[in-house]
Amino acid sequence: MSLNHITQSALKDQSLPGRLETLKNLEEANLLTQVKEWGVFIFFEFKGEPLNWMKCKNCKEFLNAARGGHRTRHSKNRCTATKTKPTEEPDFTDVYLKYCLKSGKSFEQVASKEFQELIRDILEKVHPTWDVESLQLPTKEELESALLLRTGGQLLSE
Numbered sequence: 695m696s697l698n699h700i701t702q703s704a705l706k707d708q709s710l711p712g713r714l715e716t717l718k719n720l721e722e723a724n725l726l727t728q729v730k731e732w733g734v735f736i737f738f739e740f741k742g743e744p745l746n747w748m749k750c751k752n753c754k755e756f757l758n759a760a761r762g763g764h765r766t767r768h769s770k771n772r773c774t775a776t777k778t779k780p781t782e783e784p785d786f787t788d789v790y791l792k793y794c795l796k797s798g799k800s801f802e803q804v805a806s807k808e809f810q811e812l813i814r815d816i817l818e819k820v821h822p823t824w825d826v827e828s829l830q831l832p833t834k835e836e837l838e839s840a841l842l843l844r845t846g847g848q849l850l851s852e
């Protein structure tokens with residue numbers, strides 16, 4: 695679909711990654727008219743109508759412009775521009791292995807969505823500026839191979 699033929703309802707029907715890509719292309723092609731700024735957000739017009747998506751000046755992300763929690767939620771939690779990555783990506787494999795061996799919890803349990811969320815929540819409390827969502831936490835498979843490396847594969851023969 696050529697950029698000139700895109701309508702707002704077509705945009706709405708696109709999946710999120712596709713829509714973000716299209717919005718970016720529309721902006722680069724100068725098809726979005728900037729109408730106002732509100733805090734860190736830029737609002738646009740598209741084909742003479744207010745665009746349903748606004749752009750964050752800090753992280754350049756497009757998000758829903760509808761009134762509601764989006765704006766505060768984005769500024770407070772979601773905006774990647776205010777988050778930093780740790781200088782070195784921490785490796786939690788040993789911590790997880792130790793916990794599993796001591797507690798008898800399975801790799802599956804500690805690699806579960808709920809457990810990983812707990813770890814991210816704790817990390818966020820300790821390091822509020824870290825982009826905890828993008829931190830790599832060990833998967834079940836990584837824990838299994840890490841254990842095999844440490845035991846020299848002895849467990850395989852058991």
Ligand SMILES: [Zn+2]
Pocket residue numbers: 750751752753754755768772773774775
């Ligand atoms: Zn942002």
